[in-house]
Amino acid sequence: MDKYQQSQKNQLFKSDTHDPYRSQRFEGSAICPQCDSVYQAGNWTWKSPENTVIHDAQPVKCPACRRIDDNMPAGTLKLSGSFLLNHRTEIVNLIEHTEKKEKAEHALERIINLTDSGDDLIVTTTGIHLVHRIGHALEAAYKGDSDYRYGDNEYGLSATWRRDE
Ligand SMILES: [Zn+2]
Incomplete structure (x- = not known):
């Protein structure tokens, strides 16, 4: 990786950490009432067989739906x-x-x-x-x-x- 690529990568990383729509972190799990995406362990993903059973999920609008709205x-x-x-x-x-x-x-x-x-x-x-x-x-x-x-x-x-x- 040359210097230019490195600086691009740093910028990308820097950008990733500063998305205000993704900075909201909370305990437990959540389900977006608009798109059904699931929040677990700090990440939003689509529902899958591994995470469909979420007993304590709270309704939270996901960052993508918030940006769309x-x-x-x-x-x-x-x-x-x-x-x-x-x-x-x-x-x-x-x-x-x-x-x-x-x-x-x-x-x-x-x-x-x-x-x-x-x-x-x-x-x-x-x-x-x-x-x-x-x-x-x-x-x-x-x-x-x-x-x-x-x-x-x-x-x-x-x-x-x-x-x-
Ligand atoms: Zn959503």
């Missing part, structure tokens, strides 16, 4: 360029497929909205890892140019992806 994305990805205009449907399919895989593994990584803004497409997410994963999926499938910027003072990741024919 507040419309406070952790991650934003802006797609632009003429390639997008000509391949919008398959690009949206790739984004949604990528979300499905990421969300299955990480309960708090979800898309909030896909919004058209002029000729651009804006994707907002509840977690920064999903932005990375979608950006890398786009690069792997279509090349193009991407850029990732972490918030200086507040938790978040803004990314762009662009391809012109």
Whole structure:
């Protein structure tokens, strides 16, 4: 790992520890009344056969549902360029497929909205890892140019992806 990668990793780590929506920690377990995700031992996960029996679970809205309700994305990805205009449907399919895989593994990584803004497409997410994963999926499938910027003072990741024919 070179110095650049190391600093990227530190930034990512720093960002992880400062997500205000995930800082709430409490004893015992909880179930989100909106999405049925489960909080145990400090982590939010989907219900699974191992954790479906939770006797003392309290109803607590999970960080992802809170971000969705507040419309406070952790991650934003802006797609632009003429390639997008000509391949919008398959690009949206790739984004949604990528979300499905990421969300299955990480309960708090979800898309909030896909919004058209002029000729651009804006994707907002509840977690920064999903932005990375979608950006890398786009690069792997279509090349193009991407850029990732972490918030200086507040938790978040803004990314762009662009391809012109
Ligand atoms: Zn939830």
